[in-house]
Amino acid sequence: MLISNFYYEFLLLGLVSTLLLLLYVLYVRIPVDAAYLRTGLGKPKVLLGSGGFVIPFLHTLTPVSLQTYSLELHLQGANSLITKDLLRVDALIVFSVRVAAQPNSIQMAARVLGEVNLQRGTIQSLLEAEGTAVLRGTAAVMSFNTVHQQRHDFTETVNRRLNLQLQKYGLEVVSTALMKVEQTPKDYYDPQQVLDAQGLMLLEKAQFAYAKQRQIQRWNAESSARRYEFETAVQRMVWERDEFTARLQHIRFKAEADAKAEQELDEIHLAKELAFEMAQRDVQLIRLQTEQELMTAQTVVPLKLVSA
Structure with a gap:
C-alpha cells in the first residue's frame, strides 16, 4: 500500500515536471524590439509584447524587428529632382521608418519583408524606390523657391505621402529630414x-x-x-x-x-x-x-x- 502511494506521487511529480518542461520549451518570450508571426496550426497570430506557445513541426515563427531604420537618400546630378518650374534640384533627405507596432502591420510586414535578417536590405530597397517616387512627385508640384524657402512644408508633404505609401508594407515613417537643397549645375541638363x-x-x-x-x-x-x-x-x-x-x-x-x-x-x-x-x-x-x-x-x- 505504501509503495503504491509513492508510485502515484512520483508519477504525479513526473507529469508535473514534464508539463512544466513542455511549457518552458514551447513558450516563446518576445523581446521588446521585436515581434513574431506564428503560422501553421490554426489562424496566423501575431506575438507582440508578452509571448505565446509554439509547437514544433506544427507552427512556424517569422521574426519581425520593430527597430527604427534610417536611410540617406541623395538625389543629385542626372538623378536630381525636377521642380514645377522645370529646374533641377540636388536634395539630401534622411528617412527613419519602422514596422508599426500593430498586429495587422506586423503580419503584413512579415509577409512582405521576410525574416529579420533580411529586413534591412528589403526596407532599404523599399525606401529608395518609394522615397524617390514620393520626392519626385512632391517636387514636381512645387517651384524651386518654394522647396528652398518652405522646407518644412516640403518635408511634411513628403512625410505624409511616404507614410501612405509604406502602410501597404506594414511600415510607418518616424521622421523625415531634408538636409540639403541646392541647385543642380547646368552640366547635368x-x-x-x-x-x-x-x-x-x-x-x-x-x-x-x-x-x-x-x-x-x-x-x-x-x-x-x-x-x-x-x-x-x-x-x-x-x-x-x-x-x-x-x-x-x-x-x-x-x-x-x-x-x-x-x-x-x-x-x-x-x-x-x-x-x-x-x-x-x-x-x-x-x-x-x-x-x-x-x-x-x-x-x-x-x-x-x-x-x-
Whole structure:
C-alpha cells in the first residue's frame, strides 16, 4: 500500500515536471524590439509584447524587428529632382521608418519583408524606390523657391505621402529630414530632353536677369559713390571758400584795425605837437607880457621923479 502511494506521487511529480518542461520549451518570450508571426496550426497570430506557445513541426515563427531604420537618400546630378518650374534640384533627405507596432502591420510586414535578417536590405530597397517616387512627385508640384524657402512644408508633404505609401508594407515613417537643397549645375541638363531644354532655357534666362540686375545695382552703386564723391568735393570747396573768405575778412579787419591804430597814433603825435606849440606860444606871450610890463614900469618911474 505504501509503495503504491509513492508510485502515484512520483508519477504525479513526473507529469508535473514534464508539463512544466513542455511549457518552458514551447513558450516563446518576445523581446521588446521585436515581434513574431506564428503560422501553421490554426489562424496566423501575431506575438507582440508578452509571448505565446509554439509547437514544433506544427507552427512556424517569422521574426519581425520593430527597430527604427534610417536611410540617406541623395538625389543629385542626372538623378536630381525636377521642380514645377522645370529646374533641377540636388536634395539630401534622411528617412527613419519602422514596422508599426500593430498586429495587422506586423503580419503584413512579415509577409512582405521576410525574416529579420533580411529586413534591412528589403526596407532599404523599399525606401529608395518609394522615397524617390514620393520626392519626385512632391517636387514636381512645387517651384524651386518654394522647396528652398518652405522646407518644412516640403518635408511634411513628403512625410505624409511616404507614410501612405509604406502602410501597404506594414511600415510607418518616424521622421523625415531634408538636409540639403541646392541647385543642380547646368552640366547635368540634357538639351536633347524637352524638360531639361525648357529648364535650361529658364535657368539661363533667370541667370541673365539676375546678372543684369546685379550689373544695374553695381552701376547704381558706382553712380551713388561718384555722386557722393562729387558732393563731398563740392562741400569741401565750399568749406575752403568760406575759410578763405573768413581769412580775407580777418586780414581786412586786422588791416583796418592797424590803420586805425596808426591813425590814432598820428593824431596823438599831432595833438602832442600842437599842445607843445601852444605851450611855447603861451610861454612867449607870458614872456612878452612880462617884458612889456617891465618896460611900462621902467617908463613910469622916471616920470614920477621928474614931476617931483
